[in-house]
Amino acid sequence: MTPAVELERATLRIGGRTVLSDVSFAIRPGEFVGVLGPNGAGKTTLMRAILGLCPPAAGSLRVFGQAPRRGDAAIGYLPQVRTVLPDLRVRGLDFIGASLHGHRWGLPSLTAGERRMIAETLESVGARELADRPLSAMSGGERQRLLLAQALVGQPKLLLLDEPLIMLDARHQEVAIDVVRKVCRERGITVLFSAHELNQLLGAVDRVLYLGHGQAALGAIDEVVTAPVLSRLYGTEIEVLRAGGHIFVMSRGRDVEGGAHMHDHEHGHGHGH
Amino acid sequence: MFAYDFMINAFVAAAIVAVVSGLVGFFLVMRGQTFAGHALSHIGFAGATGAGLIGLSALWGLVGFTLAAGIVMGLLSERISNRDVAIGVVLALALGFGLLFLHYYTAFASQATALLFGNVLAVERGMIVTLGVLGAVTLAGLAVIMRPLIFASLQPELAEARGVPMRLVATAFLAVVALAVAECAQIVGVLLVFTLMVGPPAAAQRLTSGLWSGLIVSAALALAEAWGGLAIAFYTDWPVSFCIALLSAATYFAALALSGLGPRVALPDGEA
DSSP, X not given: OOOSEEEEEEEEEETTEEEEEEEEEEEOTTOEEEEEOSTTSSHHHHHHHHTTSSOOSEEEEEETTXXXXXXXXXXXXXXXXXXXXXXXXXXXXXXXXXXXXTTSOSOOOOOHHHHHHHHHHHHHTTOGGGGGSBGGGOOHXXXXXXXXXXXXXXXXXXXXXXXXXXXXXXXXXXXXXHHHHHHHHHHTOEEEEEOSOHHHHTTTOSEEEEEETTEEEEEOHHHHSSXXXXXXXXXXXXXXXXXXXXXXXXXXXXXXXXHHHHHHHTTOOSOOO | OTTSHHHHHHHHHHHHHHHHXXXXXXXXXXXXXXXXXXXXXHHHHHHHHHHHHTTOOHHHHHHHHHHHHHHHHHHHHHHHTTOHHHHXXXXXXXXXXXXXXXXXXXXXXXXXXXHHHOOGGGOOHHHHHHHHHHHHHHHHHHHHHHHHHHHHHHXXXXXXXXXXXXXXXXXXXXXXXXXXXHHHHHHHOGGGHHHHHTHHHHHHHHHOOSHHHHHHHHHHHHHHHHXXXXXXXXXXXXXXXXXXXXXXXXXXXHHHHHTSSSSOOOOOTTOO
């Protein structure tokens, strides 16, 4: 079977910095893969490369057997830096509608079929009522569900979710993961789901892809989340502790993933309400 | 009041400009680029006075300068068009140049007030035709870019991933804004373009959250404010631009009050 995403000795560079170097792995169709690793390890760059926004500097990258194309309808995408203007009075239906054929010139219009498709997709993530609610009146969790619905509109075969759990509290994180898991399982969608913390994804993911130090490791949690593999990827000595169904990735006694989460908030993801 | 030709001309000119301003301004507010629109009008002032200096008509100086400035802003997009300080500095510089041009072309000085605060009562037939053509070009441009513009405004990261030419869209939009500003300045003057380009769309966005309904309400409010302002001015003898500015502000604050709780209503329950 053709892999959903396949990198062969691929090197990804962004702004002159090598993010991934000579990396090879293959993601199977229908797989739910958690993408993890320290900040700057290349999670976002990898997704942008799959979207055809930054072609590999060396080696090859194929999406369902083909070179990535910008604007590929088979890929649903939920970007990490979500520029949501805080006071935007646009209702959910128009927000999602704007992304349908959004690259075409001319006046925006939605056919009855498209409206129904949006409504059904909102329904599938349990957010039917958001169609008529303005964005500015939605909570963080509701906005996230709206964005997820948008990524699912148009029957994608591959879903790239870049840090969809940021800005959600623990309860909403769990709900979001469950919804993605359920919808993608039903439709056979391949998922790349990047996150800061492994424990959120335990039990939901089929495999994990750890990125770090220009390298990548893809495999079952037990194969990848080990002291030797992670020490190599983080470039520092890592201890992996398992306790009470949780996994703690520690460096010199500190939880490295917890620290990474704090760091990201410095970049301000528009949560100053 | 319709017994006077100049009033009829004023009503027609105000209608053209109000509809164009209300529609274009809707996207200016949606994109959070209102200050850039304000700056364009000030740059237009330098253009208009500069045109007077070399013997061209003020309108074409205004159009030429705002259009050039809009395109440059669009091309510099990320770096400048959303940065208040850079825009503010350029805006002040443009006004300064406008003053310099006035200084060297004193015969023009009587028109300075008209440029700054508008003079809709002096609009003639020929100007109406010009405004109509400019308005049609502006709206046609807006219609062509509208779909990718909305997408790029609401979700720039996703729009880029889907293949929307972001810089082209941003630049084309600012060119459209530049034309609308140049027209708007004919009615209410460069200092008051906010009254027609920002007030009505901002009020419309408080009143409705649909896209088409928002556009319609925005254009309708701009039209009502422009005509209402003319009528009030006719009976009170107050300046027209003041009356329009007054109605625009009153409508905006009424819309805020109607929509409930002022500018912020989001309840972020899911914040980490």
